[in-house]
Amino acid sequence: MAILINHTTVQGTGATRTSSPVDMTGANLFVAGIIQSFSGTNVIADSQSNSWQSSGSSMVDPSFFTQGGIRYVVNPTTSSSQTFSYSGSNSNQSAVILGFRTAISFDKLNTSNSSTSSTTLTLNSFTPTAGPDLVVSLCGKVGDAGVCNSIDSGFTIGEDINFIGGQQYGLTIGYKSQATPASVGPLFTMALAPNYLTGQQIAFLMSSGEFSQGYIIG
Numbered sequence: 001m002a003i004l005i006n007h008t009t010v011q012g013t014g015a016t017r018t019s020s021p022v023d024m025t026g027a028n029l030f031v032a033g034i035i036q037s038f039s040g041t042n043v044i045a046d047s048q049s050n051s052w053q054s055s056g057s058s059m060v061d062p063s064f065f066t067q068g069g070i071r072y073v074v075n076p077t078t079s080s081s082q083t084f085s086y087s088g089s090n091s092n093q094s095a096v097i098l099g100f101r102t103a104i105s106f107d108k109l110n111t112s113n114s115s116t117s118s119t120t121l122t123l124n125s126f127t128p129t130a131g132p133d134l135v136v137s138l139c140g141k142v143g144d145a146g147v148c149n150s151i152d153s154g155f156t157i158g159e160d161i162n163f164i165g166g167q168q169y170g171l172t173i174g175y176k177s178q179a180t181p182a183s184v185g186p187l188f189t190m191a192l193a194p195n196y197l198t199g200q201q202i203a204f205l206m207s208s209g210e211f212s213q214g215y216i217i218g
Contacts, residue, residue, distance in 0.1 A: 002029075002102035002134040002177045002206060007158050010086045010095035011168055017093065021081035027099035030076050031202060033138035034086055035068030035169045036093035042067065043087045046094060048077040066169070068140050069112070070202045074104060094168040095161040098175060102134055104204035114198040119145070121197040125185025132206040133178050136187050141170030143194030148172040152184040161196065170194075177206070 005027040008019045024030075031045050032052070044052050050073045078099070115121045121139055121204040128135075137155060139148070141163050148160045155174035163170035172188060201218065 002100045002175070004101040004158065004175065005101055007098045008098070009097070009159055009161050010084055016085055016087040017095075017146045018085040019083050019097070021083050023061060023080045024076075024078040024099045024186050025080050027078050028075050029100040029102055029104060029204065030073040030097060031098045031100070031136045031173075032071045032084070032095055033068070033140075033171050033173045034085060034093070034095045035066065035140070035171055036088040037066060037091050041088065044071045045085050045087070046076075047083040048079055050076040066140065066142050066196065066198060068169075068198070070136070070138055070200055072202060074114055092167065092169045094154040094161055094171055096138075096144065096161060096171045096173045098136065098158045098173060100175075102204065102206050104134070104206060108146055112149060112198060112200040114196060117193055118197065119190045119193045120187055121199050122187045123185050123199045123201055124129065125183045126201070126203070128178070128181040128203055128205060129185045129206055131178055131179060131180040133203055134175065134206055135178070135184050135201060135203045136175045137188075137201045138199060139172045139188040139196050141172070141190065142196040142199045144192055145170055145194040145197070146191030149189045149191055151186050151188050153184060155186050157194065199212065
């Protein structure tokens with residue numbers, strides 16, 4: 001089973017926004033969800049100068065001028081007072097970060113999906129090629145969705161931040177471990193119906209072997 005070491009959020013105002021310090025000692029996997037309005041530069045970083053990986057796939061919707069997605073670090077340098085920052089070239093940026101203790105290897109890649117004017121979003125389903133596996137699912141909220149009431153299919157909510165008009169878009173991130181590979185396509189349910197919900201998932205195969213890459217699905 002993957003162990004959640006700690007979690008945090010990046011919120012606030014300004015081009016670069018930084019989290020409060022958190023103890024990430026013992027984590028060997030960071031997974032971050034990011035979102036901002038419009039396209040342009042978006043950089044996730046941390047106080048230990050880890051190299052964050054991008055899947056090359058993003059949550060993008062031209063109608064609502066949204067950009068975001070999942071970033072990750074395998075075998076990061078950690079500290080007992082680690083901070084995380086998100087720099088965007090536009091506005092409304094926010095981020096959620098989870099730190100896990102697990103082992104991972106590469107599997108496969110897919111795309112994101114979205115819904116409009118709805119309280120729910122069901123992510124595209126996929127089946128990992130082997131188990132045990134760790135799946136981390138992200139939902140971006142453009143407009144007031146309130147809190148995330150639930151993520152079904154056995155997911156645990158790791159962080160949930162609200163939309164604040166003129167300041168930040170909302171994000172919900174959840175995770176689930178599976179002993180054997182099974183189809184995963186969780187349903188996110190919000191308290192309110194925002195303009196737009198967009199989602200993406202990343203999954204890792206857990207083993208006692210060496211660390212490798214993750215894969216984006218959605």
